[in-house]
Structures are given as structure tokens and as C-alpha cells.
Amino acid sequence: MAMISPLATPHDFESFVNPGEERWNSREGAEITTVVVHHMAKIDFDDVPEVWREREASAHYGIGPSGEIRAYVGEEKRAWHARAANSYSIGIECCNVTEAPDWKVSEATIDSLVTLIRDFNTRYGRKMRIVGHQCAEGNSVETTECPGPSLSPRLVEIIRRVDE
Template sequence: MSMISPLATPYEFERFVKTGEERWNSREGAEITTVVVHHMAKTDFDEVPEVWREREASAHYGIGPNGEIRAYVGEEKRVWHARAANSYSIGIECCNVTEGPEWEVSEATIDSLVLLIQDINTRYGRKMRIVGHQCAEGNSAETTECPGPSLIPRLAEIVGRVNN
């Protein structure tokens, strides 16, 4: 049985690629300890699963500009979003409201991100470590700009809001 937040609506849930070409696999018993925040580098929330049809990547959740939370892959699975951190993390993509170089996200997206991480913490009974993609194990500012110049300076605020 797939595990997803009750705040999320399944959206093309685990059906955005052909069978045998999944962009996820087993966590192999790894404990979930971390949430990795991403930006979609897209302003069309509906396009996200389509990108994964062509790219070997995926995420557990996406949050739209109006705050809507969509589940793409069950949390019990290891998605391909953050290199070495994949096995022990949950990946959340935040839709942008502007294109680059700013890649801004809406306040509604930030508010839903906080609520989703609070829900994850509650369901797992602990506070998750919250990092931006470039700070996840195996990544750096040299390998990715994600979660983008709009979200990076807000990560401390997001962590504070989640934990209060």
C-alpha cells in the first residue's frame, strides 16, 4: 500500500512513465530522515509528470502556485531527486510563478510546503531534516541551482515555521 500525505491528491500517481521505466525503486530499508525541497523550474504545474517521461527523475510531491499538493510517488519508495540522499529523503517540488533567473514561488506554495512537512513530521513521529536540493548529500551549488534563488534564502524561515 502506498503511503501519501492526507493533504495531497494523487496526480498521475506512479503512472507518468511506462511500466518497466519507473523513476523510483525500493528504499531497501533506509529510514526516512530528510525532506529535500526543490523548485520545478516550470510555471505550469500540470507539466511536471510530463518532464519525467523524458528525464530520469521523480519526486514524491509537488506543490502548485495556489498551494495545491499533489502526490506523484508513495513515500515508501525511493524517488530519483537528490542523488545520494534519495534513499532516506522525501522530495518535494515547488512550482514557480516566474521563470529564471528569479524562479519565484508563491506564498501559497510556501504555506503548503510548511503544512506538508509538518504533516510528514507528525506521521513519522520526528522532526525531519529540511534541506534544499543543492545541500542534499551528493549535491552542491556547482551541480545544481535548485531550489533556486527564491527558495534558498527562505529555507531557514521554512524550517522555523515547520518547527514552531
């Protein structure tokens, strides 16, 4: 049974993956200590898993523009979202409400992101480290622009709100 937040709706991610291909694997005993925040670079929340059919990537959660939270990969598994940080992190994809160059996310998305991270802190009994994709181990501003020009500057606010 997949371990997911009670705030999330399970999404049948496995049906989007080609048979025999894997988009997650074992954490190999690594403790979850970090949340990696991403932006989807998409404005259609329903299209997200389809992207992973073509790319070797996945995430634990996605948050839509209305604040809906979907679970894609169980927390007990290592999703493929942040290179070296995958084994000890939970990846959250935030759906955009505008396209390039701004890639904005809605206030409802931000509110749900804060609530979801608070849930992790409660369930895991510790304060999770919160980073944007480009600041996760193995990534940099040279390798990715994620979590995007709109969400990146809001990470300080998100961290403050989670801690309130």
C-alpha cells in the same frame, strides 16, 4: 497501497512514465529522516510529470501555485530526486510563478510546504531535517542551482515555521 500524506491528492504519475522504465524503487529499509526541497523550474504545475518522461527523475510531492499538493511517488518508495539522499529523504517540488532568473514561488506554495513538512513530522514521530536540493548529500552548488534563487534563501524561514 501507496503511503501518502492525507493533505495530498494522488496523481497518476505512472501513466506519464514509458512502459518498462522506472522512476522510483525500494528504500531498502532506509529510515526517512530528511525532506529535500526543490523548485520545478516550470510555471505550469500540470507539466511537471511530463518532464520526467524525458529525464530519469521523480519526486514524492509537488506543490502548485495555489497551494495544491499532489502525490507522485509513495513515501515508502525511493524517488529519484537528490542523488545519494534519495534513500532516506522525501522530495518536494515547488512550482514556480516566475521563470528565470528569479524562479519565484507563491506564498500559498510556501504555506503548503510548511504544512506538509509538519504532517511528516507528526506522522513519522520525529523532526525531519530540511535541506535544499543543492545541500542534499551528493549535490552541490556546482551540480545544481535548485531550489533556485528565490526559494533557497527562504529555507531558514521555512525551517523556523515548521518548528513553530
